[in-house]
Structure formats: C-alpha cells, structure tokens
Amino acid sequence: MARRQHRYFGFMALGLAMLSPAAGHAQDPDDLSPYKMLRSLQFVQDSVVAGDHSAGEMQRFMLGTIDERLRTADTSIYDDDRNVDAALIYTMSGGNPQTLEYLIAHDVNGYFDNRVTEVLRKYLSGKGLLVARMLEETAREYRDKKIGPYLALIGGNVLIATKPTDALSLYDQARLAAPGTIVEEAALRRSVAICVDKGMLDRGLAYSQRYARRFLHSPYASQFADLFVKLVVAHDRDVKPQDVVDILSFMDAPRQREVYLRIARAAAISGKPELARMAVERVQSLGAGTDNAFGPLADFYGGMAGLPTQDIDQAAKNVSGIDGKALSPRDQALQAAARSVAEQILRAPDPASLTQASDPNTSHQEITSDKAAANAMQPGAPGAHPEPVPGGVASTGQSQDTAPSFNAFVTTSRSKLDEIDGLLAQEGNEQ
Numbered sequence: 001m002a003r004r005q006h007r008y009f010g011f012m013a014l015g016l017a018m019l020s021p022a023a024g025h026a027q028d029p030d031d032l033s034p035y036k037m038l039r040s041l042q043f044v045q046d047s048v049v050a051g052d053h054s055a056g057e058m059q060r061f062m063l064g065t066i067d068e069r070l071r072t073a074d075t076s077i078y079d080d081d082r083n084v085d086a087a088l089i090y091t092m093s094g095g096n097p098q099t100l101e102y103l104i105a106h107d108v109n110g111y112f113d114n115r116v117t118e119v120l121r122k123y124l125s126g127k128g129l130l131v132a133r134m135l136e137e138t139a140r141e142y143r144d145k146k147i148g149p150y151l152a153l154i155g156g157n158v159l160i161a162t163k164p165t166d167a168l169s170l171y172d173q174a175r176l177a178a179p180g181t182i183v184e185e186a187a188l189r190r191s192v193a194i195c196v197d198k199g200m201l202d203r204g205l206a207y208s209q210r211y212a213r214r215f216l217h218s219p220y221a222s223q224f225a226d227l228f229v230k231l232v233v234a235h236d237r238d239v240k241p242q243d244v245v246d247i248l249s250f251m252d253a254p255r256q257r258e259v260y261l262r263i264a265r266a267a268a269i270s271g272k273p274e275l276a277r278m279a280v281e282r283v284q285s286l287g288a289g290t291d292n293a294f295g296p297l298a299d300f301y302g303g304m305a306g307l308p309t310q311d312i313d314q315a316a317k318n319v320s321g322i323d324g325k326a327l328s329p330r331d332q333a334l335q336a337a338a339r340s341v342a343e344q345i346l347r348a349p350d351p352a353s354l355t356q357a358s359d360p361n362t363s364h365q366e367i368t369s370d371k372a373a374a375n376a377m378q379p380g381a382p383g384a385h386p387e388p389v390p391g392g393v394a395s396t397g398q399s400q401d402t403a404p405s406f407n408a409f410v411t412t413s414r415s416k417l418d419e420i421d422g423l424l425a426q427e428g429n430e431q
Contacts, residue, residue: 034073035082037066038089042181045093049185051217067096070103078111085146088116092150093182097124116147120154128158139170149178153187164194168203185215192227201235205243212250225259233266236275245282253286260286 041062047055070087077083091100104117119135122128128135135158139151152174159167171187171194178184188211195204208228215221228247232239244263248256260279267276 032069033077033080033083033086034066034069034090035080035086037062037069038086041066041090041093045182046180049182049215049218049220050180053219063090063093063095066090067099070099075106075109075111078107078109082146084111088112088120088147089150091120091124092147092154097121100124116142116151119151123154123158128154129162132158132162136166136170139173143173143177149174149181149183152177153183156187156190160190160194164198168194180214185211185218185220188215189220189224189227192224192231196227196231196234199234201231201238204231205239205247209247209250212247216251216255225262229259229262229266232263233270233272233275236267236272239275241278244278257283257286 041059044055044059044062048059066086067090070090078087087100087103091097100117100120104112104121115134115138119128119131119138122131123135132155135151135155139148139155142148142151152170156167156170156174159170168191171191175184175187175191188207191207192204192211194200195207208224208231211224215224218224232244248259251259260282264276264279264283267273267279
C-alpha cells in the first residue's frame with residue numbers, strides 16, 4: 001500500500017508539473033513519449049477502481065494531455081512500437097475517438113495495423129457487430145501484446161449479446177492478462193452479468209467472489225451488488241447460504257448489511273421467504289450490540305416475506321412496525337400492499353356468508369332432483385353446457401342466492417389482490 005501511495009504521489013507531481021508554467025523543459029509534455037504518459041493514465045484509472053475516487057479529476061487531465069500530445073507529436077515518434085500501442089490503448093481507455101481518425105489519416109508509413117484500427121473504428125461508432133468475428137480473432141492474435149487485454153475486453157462487449165459463452169472467454173483472457181486493473185474490474189463485473197442472464201450459478205458465484213476480493217471500493221461496485229442480488233434470488237433453492245456469507249465477508253459490516261437488505265427486499269417481492277429470512281437474520285446479527293439503523297427495515301422486509309406463513313400475526317406486526325415516513329416511496333407502496341394482504345388474511349369471516357337460503361319444507365324428492373340436475377351440469381357430463389372459453393367469465397361456484405355480504409367480500413378482495421399483484425409485479429420488474 002505504501003508503494004502504491006508513493007507512486008500515486010509521483011504521478012500527481014508529474015501532472016502538476018505539466019500544469020505549472022514554471023515547469024522545466026524536461027517536464028514539458030511535448031518532451032514526453034506517449035507511452036510514458038499512458039503509464040500515468042493507467043495508474044490513475046487503476047487507482048479509481050481501487051477506491052481512490054479523487055483520482056477522477058487527474059484521469060480527465062491525463063486524457064486531455066495525451067490527446068493533445070498524440071495530435072501534435074511528429075509522426076516519427078511512432079517508429080517506437082510502444083507509442084503505437086499507447087495511441088491504441090488511449091483510444092480504448094476512454095480517449096477521443098476523433099484522435100484515432102486523425103492518426104489513421106496521417107499514417108503514411110503504415111505504423112498502425114489496419115485490422116486493429118478498423119475494428120476500433122466500428123466499435124467506437126456503435127457498429128461492433130459488423131466486425132465481431134474479426135475483433136475476436138484480432139483479440140486472440142494480440143493476446144500476448146500490450147493491447148491484448150483491451151482488445152479482449154471490447155471483444156467481450158461486442159459478443160455479450162449474441163455469443164455470451166465466447167464473451168466470457170474473452171473476459172477471462174482480459175482479466176488474466178491485466179490483474180488488478182480497470183480492465184479486470186470491468187471484465188469481472190460483466191462476466192457476472194452474463195452469468196445472471198444465462199443462469200450460470202457456479203461461475204457467477206466464482207466471479208462474484210473474485211470481484212468482492214478485489215474491487216469492493218470501485219465506483220461501479222453498486223452495479224456488482226445489484227447483479228449479485230439477482231443471481232442469489234434467482235437461484236435461491238440452489239445457493240448455499242454459506243456461499244453468500246463467504247462472498248460478502250470481504251465487505252465491512254455496513255456494506256454487508258446493505259447487500260443483505262437488498263437480498264431481503266428482492267426475496268420478499270419474489271415470494272421467497274426462506275431466503276428473505278436468512279438475509280434478515282444476517283442484517284440483525286451484523287448489527288448486534290450497535291444502534292442498528294437497518295434493523296427495523298430488515299424486519300419490515302422479513303414481515304412481507306412472512307405474510308403467507310403460519311406466523312402471520314408477527315409478520316403483520318413487522319410490516320406495520322416501521323414508520324412509513326422512514327421508507328422510500330417504493331417501500332411505502334410495498335408497505336400499503338402488504339398491510340392490505342395481511343388485513344384480508346386476518347379478517348374474520350362473516351357468519352352470514354357461511355349460510356345459504358334454504359326452504360325447510362323442500363321435499364327429499366326435490367332435493368334429489370336438484371342434485372341430479374347439478375351433476376348433469378358438470379363439465380364433460382352428457383347434456384352439460386360447453387365449458388367457459390379461456391379468458392371469459394366463469395362461474396364462481398356460488399348459487400345466485402348466496403348472501404350479498406359474501407359476494408361483496410369476494411368482489412372487494414379480488415379487486416384488492418389484483419391491485420396488489422400488479423404492484424408487486426411492477427416492483428419485481430424494477431429490481
């Protein structure tokens with residue numbers, strides 16, 4: 001860590017020297033080779049994904065400085081292949097795409113590989129699929145070169161939608177060739193995304209563990225957390241709780257509680273009470289002995305998941321036990337829906353709805369005749385009416401003289417539950 005900080009201060013000093021009007025001739029950017037300047041950019045970008053978010057300003061400065069240097073330098077500097085690689089890596093590291101066009105237009109000596117520049121131009125213009133095969137081949141051809149990890153990364157980005165397995169192979173190539181860098185961070189995060197989309201649980205957990213060990217302080221770590229939650233919730237029956245605990249153990253307690261809360265919420269919405277209960281217990285245990293601000297919210301999610309269970313009384317208390325003002329607007333909507341479900345389940349039945357009008361003077365023969373007629377109306381019985389068309393209005397199974405209070409209860413409850421189902425479905429799509 002001390003060595004990293006020492007190098008960072010060195011690069012900061014280099015950047016300040018470039019900005020200073022009093023800087024000596026030896027420190028003038030016009031005297032620096034592009035490949036030397038690129039090293040500073042790479043270190044700054046790697047520092048950002050390692051958690052030093054203050055390096056973002058230096059990153060912007062370095063991109064602008066390298067851009068100017070590439071445009072103004074004499075073309076003879078590209079006699080050194082390291083400067084050719086530096087120009088290509090700069091382009092693939094967030095540099096100005098127009099600078100690549102400028103360099104290609106002035107490349108009279110053939111310094112740049114036409115295949116590489118062609119795939120980069122197509123990729124940067126949003127037409128990467130047109131050169132997907134060429135990009136894949138070029139990435140593998142240059143795998144042992146300095147530009148190899150970057151070509152593999154953008155190759156994976158192009159293939160992720162059409163050939164996800166090949167994209168994973170390219171991401172593996174990129175991260176193994178550039179460990180601890182912004183390239184590895186992006187490759188790991190996008191590999192998890194593929195595993196979520198394609199249901200690759202084991203590989204997804206393996207990638208997640210690597211990411212958690214290396215890049216928890218990255219500004220993109222929140223995206224990883226969202227993907228990890230989706231992976232766990234989608235495979236709740238196959239994921240071992242200890243696997244989740246092991247992966248999240250690389251985080252400090254506050255970050256762990258936040259991810260467990262996300263798992264509890266998503267599991268509650270998806271109707272997976274066991275997973276929600278596990279996540280809630282982890283939130284509470286991590287906050288034991290402290291002023292656990294996440295505790296009431298965890299109980300709320302646990303209560304939502306517990307509504308269909310036998311302990312519905314406690315679940316209903318947990319749902320109502322948190323002040324709605326402390327919830328986000330989306331969680332306030334969930335609380336209202338959960339309360340409505342609990343009220344419908346706990347409501348005592350109306351005794352009148354359990355009886356039907358009957359005439360005690362009805363003869364046994366009439367009753368038998370009525371039963372025979374009812375049996376004749378069963379679907380499939382001879383002389384029965386056709387079954388209702390799917391999507392049409394089917395009989396509720398109640399006689400027309402059922403108590404009005406029961407009919408009102410059925411209608412109201414059905415409307416409420418339809419409304420709640422729609423709300424929860426919408427919430428699930430937003431996860």
